Amino acid sequence: MTFLPRSIVPKAPPIKTQGIKTKLVPLIARSIAWDGKGRWIEPFLGSAVVALNIAPQRALLADTNEHMIALYRGIQEGSITGPAVRKFLEREGAELLDKGESHYYAIRDRFNEQGAPLDFLFLSRSCFNGMMRFNKKGGFNVPFCRKPERFRPALVTKIVNQVEWARRAMDGKDWEFVAQDWRITIAGARSGDLIYCDPPYVGRHTDYYNGFTDEESDDLAQALIGTDGSFALSNWLENKYRRNDYVDRWFPDYAWRTMSHFYHVGPQEALRNEMTEVVILSPCAAAPPGEPVQADEAPLPLFETSELSDV
Ligand SMILES: C[S@@+](CC[C@H](N)C(=O)[O-])C[C@H]1O[C@@H](n2cnc3c(N)ncnc32)[C@H](O)[C@@H]1O
Known part of the structure; x- marks a missing residue:
């Protein structure tokens, strides 16, 4: 019998949720x-x-x-890649900085109508406390973290790296x-x-x-x-x-x-x-x-x- 790697220094995934292990x-x-x-x-x-x-x-x-x-x-x-995530978060992050929380809520409404994964990622990384919560109808309902400057270059790069790491972890598997x-x-x-x-x-x-x-x-x-x-x-x-x-x-x-x-x-x-x-x-x-x-x-x-x- 073999064992899983006995010591892992865990890396964080691109998505946040309460109860994350x-x-x-x-x-x-x-x-x-x-x-x-x-x-x-x-x-x-x-x-x-x-x-x-x-x-x-x-x-x-x-x-x-x-x-x-x-x-x-x-x-x-391969439809969600590091470069695609960077482009998306840079564009939407700039609009968030410009318009403030109304842009967060516009993305939330769009996500609840269309369910696009990149909107989901945006919400997960700019909502209050990285919560994952949906109402009775299945609509994402977590409020904004109140930081319009949220998607600074360092955070965008971090998320891009997390997406790339996830891709590599499943590559060839x-x-x-x-x-x-x-x-x-x-x-x-x-x-x-x-x-x-x-x-x-x-x-x-x-x-x-x-x-x-x-x-x-x-x-x-x-x-x-x-x-x-x-x-x-x-x-x-x-x-x-x-x-x-x-x-x-x-x-x-x-x-x-x-x-x-x-x-x-x-x-x-x-x-x-x-x-x-x-x-x-x-x-x-x-x-x-x-x-x-x-x-x-x-x-x-x-x-x-x-x-x-x-x-
Ligand atoms: C405690 S979280 C898992 C956390 C995960 N291990 C992590 O570290 O991110 C529990 C998960 O169970 C899912 N879940 C809830 N009810 C479920 C069901 N009936 N069948 C399958 N998944 C369910 C939720 O959507 C949630 O993602």
Whole structure:
């Protein structure tokens, strides 16, 4: 049995979303044993940060958020390239600087009518706190970050580099991006596949794409326990107020690997909460535990949707 790269210095993807696992990639990578002969399956792809950093040879990458899938398909097919992104962001960024927030909202309206991936990228990188949130009708509804100068040359270059990095990560690989429900994705898993699951945390960030109920979480646990593939499941384990009894209830006999990190709960530096995240591993997917992963002191921004009005 081989293991995934034991140490990865994670890179950030072009798209932002709350619950992004960039800081957990090292824990995920060092926890999983997998020979790479089947497919890396992610039913909850999100920003794709885990797949892009692990860079398996064969992958099935799925999410119900068709905008994420369309962006990565565009990068894969070559319709979204670094130079195209640069040209687009330079042009729209100059207009944002000139017109201010009305241009952000014009792009948001255009995106909600037409759904173009480059508009999606623009919104993801200039909305409030890099949030990803959609209203009941599926319209992107995050307000502007209020920085008309947002697309400075350094940020445009950074995003272009992230797009190019994503393209290189999937270049020559057998990756399939699909917009579909997790049940379909997991039902198609076969022996030899590794399913990495990062579902929405119940009760948090609820929106058009991220509503996840207790029943759905229970269905997911049952589907994973019954799958022919190996699996790794990310979830939160505890903070100083609460413990996630879902993990104790469904997976008491499975291997767990944990990591704590801090996140901000307000504007002040002192307002920080510690959260322990867990990766639960099916028997064949559990790499031997290594050195404990260091608690990451770097604060993460908090994305509480309740702080935002539903614009
Ligand atoms: C916690 S996020 C994944 C974050 C990702 N690992 C990352 O680091 O960016 C959960 C994802 O599940 C997706 N999702 C929600 N409900 C789903 C469903 N029923 N089937 C498939 N994907 C779903 C959401 O669109 C969201 O992208």
